[in-house]
């Protein structure tokens with residue numbers, strides 16, 4: 360499983376590349392090819408050589424652990440795994456489901472490792488807030504309600520874009536994108552609590568609105584870099600963290616190409632309980648992600664109309680993303696949508 364995730368990322372990265380520390384990358388690429396071709400011993404030796412030139416990134420260490428486990432070299436496999444899981448980018452389910460690691464299951468160190476992963480996630484969750492923050496607040500400009508770009512033109516030309524111009528977005532553009540995602544377009548006075556202000560730009564099963572949105576600002580005029588919670592009922596941003604967290608954010612998204620040039624990103628999460636209380640499993644298995652799709656498509660179309668590129672990203676580490684965004688405990692991270700001028 361991990362190898363599949365990583366090969367998708369490698370494939371995406373190939374489009375960008377001018378880059379990569381040549382010797383390490385060459386060795387790791389050959390190692391990965393050998394691993395896929397079931398030449399485990401050769402793969403392991405190549406990984407070892409690569410780690411002598413550089414420390415080794417999380418996913419390469421993980422794959423090296425797979426090679427070592429397949430060679431029945433448990434000691435080395437555990438050394439690599441322990442370093443890899445320290446990054447918080449590897450999830451326990453991946454290890455449990457990975458057939459390459461089956462040889463480790465009978466070793467007592469396997470259970471120690473899994474238990475340590477559990478307790479790391481528990482303490483991470485315990486460090487997260489229970490509620491969204493109160494302030495400081497940035498009042499966003501009101502959205503515009505007309506455009507020179509038709510909905511048809513936006514649907515025809517919309518594309519997932521992964522490289523962006525090196526220029527800032529404006530707070531007006533960011534405001535427009537957030538509004539298109541989840542802004543209130545039909546305020547309801549004295550609305551019941553679950554409506555949180557009224558009906559929105561995206562439909563929602565039972566009008567329960569299970570999504571939460573965050574903005575990670577990196578290069579936005581008139582907005583300090585940092586992490587903000589989008590308070591959709593009042594169309595405001597509430598500042599969560601001010602320090603430069605882009606690198607940590609990029610790591611949580613497996614350093615996919617988008618993070619190199621994006622000026623900002625919208626991060627989606629879901630509070631499933633808002634839906635499951637009424638709809639049970641149907642809420643969990645269908646409605647929350649259906650709601651997400653509606654909202655994210657709005658962002659795609661609005662971004663096109665603003666000459667801004669975006670891409671839905673579903674591949675990231677849940678705990679690492681929750682931690683960097685400082686999501687509340689019950690939220691499940693769902694999408695990252697990087698944003699940048701095309």
Ligand SMILES: Cc1cc2nc3c(=O)[nH]c(=O)nc-3n(C[C@H](O)[C@H](O)[C@H](O)COP(=O)(O)O)c2cc1C
Pocket residue numbers: 371517518519520521615670671672673674675
């Ligand atoms: C649920 C979902 C998850 C996705 N995850 C990623 C991702 O992690 N990285 C990425 O570059 N693109 C991701 N995409 C974008 C797809 O690769 C893209 O939509 C697809 O290649 C079709 O291209 P288009 O959107 O330009 O039509 C994802 C799309 C969806 C719907």
